Amino acid sequence: xxxxxxxxxxxxVVLTRLEEAxxxxxxxxxxxxxxTGLGEPTVAKVxxxxxxxxxxxxxxxxxxxxxxARPLAAMPLTEVIAAIDGPIALTACVDNSIGLCDAEAxxxxxxxxxxxxxxxxxxxxxxxxADLARVPAVVPHPExxxxx
Amino acid sequence: xxxxxxxxxxxxVVLTRLEEAxxxxxxxxxxxxxxTGLGEPTVAKVxxxxxxxxxxxxxxxxxxxxxxARPLAAMPLTEVIAAIDGPIALTACVDNSIGLCDAEAxxxxxxxxxxxxxxxxxxxxxxxxADLARVPAVVPHPExxxxx
DNA sequence: TGAAATCAGGACCCGATTGGTACGGATTGC
DNA sequence: GCAATCCGTACCAATCGGGTCCTGATTTCA
Numbered sequence: 001x002x003x004x005x006x007x008x009x010x011x012x013v014v015l016t017r018l019e020e021a022x023x024x025x026x027x028x029x030x031x032x033x034x035x036t037g038l039g040e041p042t043v044a045k046v047x048x049x050x051x052x053x054x055x056x057x058x059x060x061x062x063x064x065x066x067x068x069a070r071p072l073a074a075m076p077l078t079e080v081i082a083a084i085d086g087p088i089a090l091t092a093c094v095d096n097s098i099g100l101c102d103a104e105a106x107x108x109x110x111x112x113x114x115x116x117x118x119x120x121x122x123x124x125x126x127x128x129x130a131d132l133a134r135v136p137a138v139v140p141h142p143e144x145x146x147x148x
Numbered sequence: 149x150x151x152x153x154x155x156x157x158x159x160x161v162v163l164t165r166l167e168e169a170x171x172x173x174x175x176x177x178x179x180x181x182x183x184t185g186l187g188e189p190t191v192a193k194v195x196x197x198x199x200x201x202x203x204x205x206x207x208x209x210x211x212x213x214x215x216x217a218r219p220l221a222a223m224p225l226t227e228v229i230a231a232i233d234g235p236i237a238l239t240a241c242v243d244n245s246i247g248l249c250d251a252e253a254x255x256x257x258x259x260x261x262x263x264x265x266x267x268x269x270x271x272x273x274x275x276x277x278a279d280l281a282r283v284p285a286v287v288p289h290p291e292x293x294x295x296x
Numbered sequence: 297t298g299a300a301a302t303c304a305g306g307a308c309c310c311g312a313t314t315g316g317t318a319c320g321g322a323t324t325g326c
Numbered sequence: 327g328c329a330a331t332c333c334g335t336a337c338c339a340a341t342c343g344g345g346t347c348c349t350g351a352t353t354t355c356a
Contacts, residue, residue, distance in 0.1 A: 028301090028302070028303090029302080029303075030302090044303085044304095047303085048303080048304065048305075051303085051304085052304090052305095058302090058303055058304080059302085059303080060301090060302055060303045060304080061301070061302060061303080062300065062301045062302065063301085063302085064301075064302045064303060065302075065303085066303085
């Protein structure tokens with residue numbers, strides 16, 4: 001279905017909620033779980049991943065919590081997807097993976113997915129998390145390519 | 149990983165091989181399996197899906213086989229993906245799925261993925277299967293957005 | 297100094313989806 | 327009528343993702 005993981009969806013939710021914290025303030029994982037309605041362990045997992053990717057900053061201790069490393073407007077969607085779902089690549093036959101495919105000799109599209117990946121990266125790089133949270137500032141084209 | 153299924157990859161391989169058939173000629177599923185190096189049942193499955201989607205035409209009987217319904221240049225990648233992976237939608241929270249999400253009331257990005265989906269559809273609709281099979285006629289932009 | 301609160305990192309299990317296979321039926325040509 | 331092929335469906339196994347839990351490190355506060 002060309003889907004991305006639920007964790008990415010949760011990440012956007014959590015990041016959006018984090019932006020509502022006052023300047024310099026931090027929100028705890030349990031607090032974010034309660035605010036978003038998601039499970040507490042799941043929210044903690046998402047925050048750990050985002051922290052590892054440098055998108056949020058965690059502060060340990062009694063008065064610890066998380067805060068955004070950057071404003072959401074400066075956080076492209078590609079970074080969140082890359083942090084959780086890994087590098088954006090549609091198939092396993094990319095990234096110069098030579099020798100991994102048994103049908104390598106006869107595969108006519110070997111390495112040809114690159115333009116597709118680039119097109120997707122290009123399309124996604126222009127969208128920030130702030131664009132998802134606020135009013136739909138994107139969607140300039142009304143015509144939608146019918147995909148079944 | 150934002151991946152699409154292997155079946156879609158196989159479909160592109162099979163479609164590319166199908167185009168090499170002479171005008172009006174058909175290729176059988178076993179023949180295509182041998183030519184592509186893929187498993188025969190798997191190729192048959194892919195062909196059945198593509199036939200159902202109207203991308204290839206099957207002809208039954210002793211001298212039967214498959215042939216392309218259209219030239220690959222007139223076959224956008226979106227149709228192949230939609231045929232095999234289903235409609236292009238990144239998350240389950242799209243398509244006006246009201247009432248399916250338990251965190252619906254507190255979810256701040258509900259329905260906000262639409263611009264993302266549209267952007268991807270738009271990016272993919274400009275790529276045909278022929279673009280994947282032939283020389284890289286696409287990739288006009290040298291700058292690549294680094295995605296980790 | 298000790299206790300409590302919180303993040304950090306990893307291991308683990310269960311369910312769902314996908315990849316791959318198999319079988320019976322329908323259709324066509326010889 | 328027989329053989330070859332496509333068609334539709336059902337089925338099984340393996341992989342992957344979602345979700346949970348546990349232990350340790352760090353910070354604050356009494």
